[in-house]
Amino acid sequence: MTTKLFGEPVRRREDARLITGRGRYLDDIGAGALAAAFVRSPHAHARVVDVDVEAALDVGGLVAIYTYEDLTGPMAEPLPVLIPHPQLHAPRTGYPLANGVVHHVGEPVVMVVATDRYVAEDAAERIVVTYEELPVVVGIDTARAAGSCVHPDVPDNVAARHHQETGDVEPALAASPHTLTFTQTIERSACTPLEGKGVHARWDPDDGSLRVYSSTQASTSVRAAIAAKLELSLDRVEVIAPDVGGGFGVKIVHPWPEELLVPMAAIRLGREVKWAEDRREHFVSSAHERGQRQQVTVGFDDDGRLTALDVHVWHDNGAYTPYGIIVPIITATQLVGPYAIPVYRVVVESLYTNTVIVTPYRGAGRPQGCFAMERTMDRIADALDLDRAEVRRRNLITPDQFPYDHHLTFQDGRPVVYDSGDYPGLLEKLTALVGWESVEERRAEAAGRGKLLGAGMALYVEGTGPGPYEGGHVQVLGSGKVLVSTGLTSQGQGHETVFAQIVASELGVPMEDVEVHTGDTRRFGYAVGTFASRAAVMSGNAVALAARGVREKALRIAADVLEADPSDLEIEEGVVQVRGTPGASIPLRTVAVLSNPLRYAFDEAAKQATQFATHDDTRPPVAPGDAPGLEHRDYYSPLRSTFASGAHAAVVEVDPQTWEIDVVQYAVVHDCGNVVNPMIVEGQVHGGVAQGVAGALYERMAYDADGQLQNASFMDFLVPYASEVPDVVIDHQQTPSPLNPLGIKGAGEAGVIPGSAALASAIEDAVGRRVAAMPISPSELYDLVRDPSSERTAAAGRRAGTGATA
């Protein structure tokens, strides 16, 4: 058997290329293409009164200017609501270019195409758009107050009311020995990938086809959108995601206006057209997430066991709802985490505001849900003077309870049934890893140094790898190269490595022979996309199944040639051999040549294959149901999601002079089932923790009341540097998923989910004041501690006099 690559910490094969600058990102493509720039609304809510392009017309190099008036057919209709939902009673979407009214700053109004980007920008600057300003709605409070409305026919600004309940919550709360009610806030943040969005389009008049490169997380869906909106036949549109510099969710939205407008211009002009988003554009015209207000009422008994949970969520969905209510549904359904909750009710109101749209950002509603659930656990512990780990332990679903049905409905319409897990095991590993027992000791030690030390933890369960499907294609060429293709896209996750590991393991070939392609509709036309921690689960299993199909075919052909039984054959290092019979073997590449009955001896491989060729007049060259070529295509389509889980603990030290928050320890125990490549999983966790810390301590969208984003640049939007990201220690737990052949679960988003919850817990533990809004900055922490009305924790009261609280 070939060295089992599955499970090994194989180095990322894409890194050498990417790190040495040989990646091909969107803006590396199409030298010589025309460039697009956009005139975007400077107002959050306004009527477009006039667009005067006169002054732009004499800019040398200007090629075209498009406004809404230039859009025809489906392009003049609103953008689609991608995922309608019966509870999304008032869906609204924008237009590719603003049609009369703009609803947020940054909305595209005019598209300019010129010979170069700077020319396009110069021309765009000369275009005079006259606006009539309208009242602006910013923030959940203003939206709920409904003094003004974002859309005139949605006077209460409520786009959707979503509601799920697993029992009768009112009597359950009434019967509870204890209840608590509190509210919390999570502010807006955004994905901020290193590379912004970007689109390049080329119309091929010889072929009557359109090739679009997009820095997207969903090339097949972008293709479908372009075909529909530009009225092209699907088979005449190719969409390719080249190297993509991060996505984190914002690039799954589709079609972005630019993904339609750039191809439209390319077709109309018969020239290549490209647009690469700049950073300010990304801030004001891409998508945000996270912003929620939560009101939690929890009932529990004297032991801290939950009796009922009632949550109301107000969700800021921005100006439009192209993505439906996916984010708040995820909050609603995944909030329950690893806990058995006898009765649960959740009500979500999704609110329009005159801000950029809100769509899934890594974690996608889960960080907010985790924040609600875990801070509830902290409050119960505080109320009952119990250890926070112990309260959690008492409420955990136990390993014998799987499959565990929450009686909730997931965002894909399927039931929330946990497949497998060991949550007590996670908690036990976590407390050991972080040294939970020694926190008080360390608190005292830190106090001696004048620092306020606190520890916090948070657990989560994450539905990963939702369907409906992904497909994989594996083909062995006569050269011996093994081509692997799957439709979903890559944004730096290491798919080239992971899928190659899986296929090399399944097929018995050296990993160097395997070449992986993703996100290219020419190679694989059916795909869902890369989001929801689904790539490894979905495409990993799909390519494994495809490889198994290839293996079966290879053994069948080789058995014929070697006059052996397929079950006596094995493939090792790319050679099919009869087990225990040295010399009775045939290279897999030769099997590939033989798999096609049409063989011209164009190269050595084909010539060598002739020695193995057999001729049998009694059967057709291609048997019924068979096909030429050593390739196989298969799909993995799960009955429901797998559920990954994890537990984070953070230890912080707060400086009572500067109120700077220093994360001195960060521990993660992570369970994503069988691990294909622990190095890559750990990298994903590291990155997630970085974004979790960012969301907890630094990043927020600072809108003013006029809907102007005050910090729309990396000068003002605080992304943590490496210096701000804590060292992370990781322990793995593996509870294989019974739902898929490889037993794996997703890992892409896990790291980010419990960040705010764990850090709020730790900060609260350090300063003894209730932390109910994240992120929190040193100045906010200072204000909180100084505010006489801010709530002290009971633990702080109990610790009073130890010198450990402020």
Place this chain on the structure above:
Amino acid sequence: MTTKLFGEPVRRREDARLITGRGRYLDDIGAGALAAAFVRSPHAHARVVDVDVEAALDVGGLVAIYTYEDLTGPMAEPLPVLIPHPQLHAPRTGYPLANGVVHHVGEPVVMVVATDRYVAEDAAERIVVTYEELPVVVGIDTARAAGSCVHPDVPDNVAARHHQETGDVEPALAASPHTLTFTQTIERSACTPLEGKGVHARWDPDDGSLRVYSSTQASTSVRAAIAAKLELSLDRVEVIAPDVGGGFGVKIVHPWPEELLVPMAAIRLGREVKWAEDRREHFVSSAHERGQRQQVTVGFDDDGRLTALDVHVWHDNGAYTPYGIIVPIITATQLVGPYAIPVYRVVVESLYTNTVIVTPYRGAGRPQGCFAMERTMDRIADALDLDRAEVRRRNLITPDQFPYDHHLTFQDGRPVVYDSGDYPGLLEKLTALVGWESVEERRAEAAGRGKLLGAGMALYVEGTGPGPYEGGHVQVLGSGKVLVSTGLTSQGQGHETVFAQIVASELGVPMEDVEVHTGDTRRFGYAVGTFASRAAVMSGNAVALAARGVREKALRIAADVLEADPSDLEIEEGVVQVRGTPGASIPLRTVAVLSNPLRYAFDEAAKQATQFATHDDTRPPVAPGDAPGLEHRDYYSPLRSTFASGAHAAVVEVDPQTWEIDVVQYAVVHDCGNVVNPMIVEGQVHGGVAQGVAGALYERMAYDADGQLQNASFMDFLVPYASEVPDVVIDHQQTPSPLNPLGIKGAGEAGVIPGSAALASAIEDAVGRRVAAMPISPSELYDLVRDPSSERTAAAGRRAGTGATA
């Protein structure tokens, strides 16, 4: 049931486009591409002593010059022998550019690339190639004499000796009541398609891929050749046959040097490069066929029944053997025609000459075989004073003898076993159609007008639709469009119409909804090619099978939605409906949308589909073994070829003053099994008859002893105009093939096969002199009649004194 389109004379849907000049032929592609021109050898056999490009270098617009010295890797190796054969004991092939020695006039020596074709030609003209001339071998006699040799290590000029026998021929001949021995000659001709060859190549640096358009009959094989020779991975090469202006065989050869050199230049230069062959280039550097000398010895009894047949064929294969011995094998195996021959022996010698290569031309060795067999029948009739039709009738295989095994081996290595036919039926229809009984009456009437009238006939059987396979792909899009794709190429045969008819019939959709694509490796990567009358048989059945797969899937999905049993459903005019239940229906396009569990409502079709969508939590969205999308791919791979058959009769009038030969009547009875579209089959027959008449009366390659082609232009090479092509009356007979689902046989080449045999028979009948060499011109006929040594037919002798003979 939808109107049955199969079998209807549907008008060719491609004609409106092609006739109005909207075809996209090779030279219509790639405006702005660089142009290639070639310096070709002016000598038939010479050593290249020096290539001096100095004078070309100052031509403005010159981009590159390549000679053999510039070729690297596999490009510097000889071109492949496409189909090796053990009896091809001395295969020889050329190089993409001449390596030291040229072996025929027109062989490419230098490639010039420039901004425009005229610039490239100007530069090419200034390149001085110094040659040292070598002895030249032209014609079968010179080659057999072996005074000089084409290849120094093949001193007898014999490339191959092929031999088949079905019994012991010598004793059978010895025991025969009668024997006859005679020799015959067929001269060289060529395909001369309206459009010459042509190649356009574009390297895409963003994609690392090469797109090649070639006016080819085999895009998948060209792709494989380019990948191998230019050392590209197969998946990085796309080859597309655009509209192709006729092929007739010459475009099945691959790789032509230009198909490698143009892409090589495109890659090296990073620019689009195009080459479109001019007419002279086509004459001197493409391929020819037909040239054979035959010696026939036949034994027969008093009734004219064959007892043994012994044939020796000397075949002129030109300077190289890239296509192996395909042509003479076809002559050898298909010569037997519709006749039961007790003992048959055939020996072929394939000879090198310093002329252009010989590869299959429509009919591919069959016209020569038919000429041998049918003239044998005429000679037997003449010898025994029997009616020529009656002699044939007595020797025919009868309908009860199928499958009829000749105990010969076909060119694809499979046994020559006739599947079905009714040869006596053919003959009966033919004699009725042409009025065979009234020939003597007409002869007398013509004599009264001073004309020599004669009638002739020829029967043939043609192996059509050889394997190994073709594939078909059928996909229904959400728009309702039905995409049909097959890998083989089209050169004007009407595939767009025929494959659409087949799929529309199988699927129950209007023909307007069906769009057919051929010869595009992006759409279908596995194919053999368009030759050997195989397109309808192979791809016709493949797309039928694919359509059946789509139909089955559509019924399954629709049954689910309509809560019906699939067997109760029918598809009519693109709507699936429950038989006998009006209103219980769903459009096929909606089934297509539903077939993909990932549905975004980008267009109306998708929105409408939502009303039918069902949700079932108990099964995965894509069942194991299933796939998203309403599409199916299938292959047709026959155990062996089908055998079409036919009979032609010609009546000629010869003017004894000018010896002009006027074909006054031409009758065809044709049997290609079930007919998909009789209008297209008749068109194929018409075109074939035109080429048959051309080969019999006009077209020949006039090489001089130095190997210079004296008539390498349409000024000198006599292609018949419409005025020279007789009106053709056609009768059909349909003996379905039991070998394939549609019961069809090929029809593409049939018309050309018996042309020379039937016309030689008719001319001989008119003038009473033995016609043993074709083509025959008026002056040659004059010489023949005047030559006292020319053989008079016995019939002429018997008719002497009637005034009907010369």
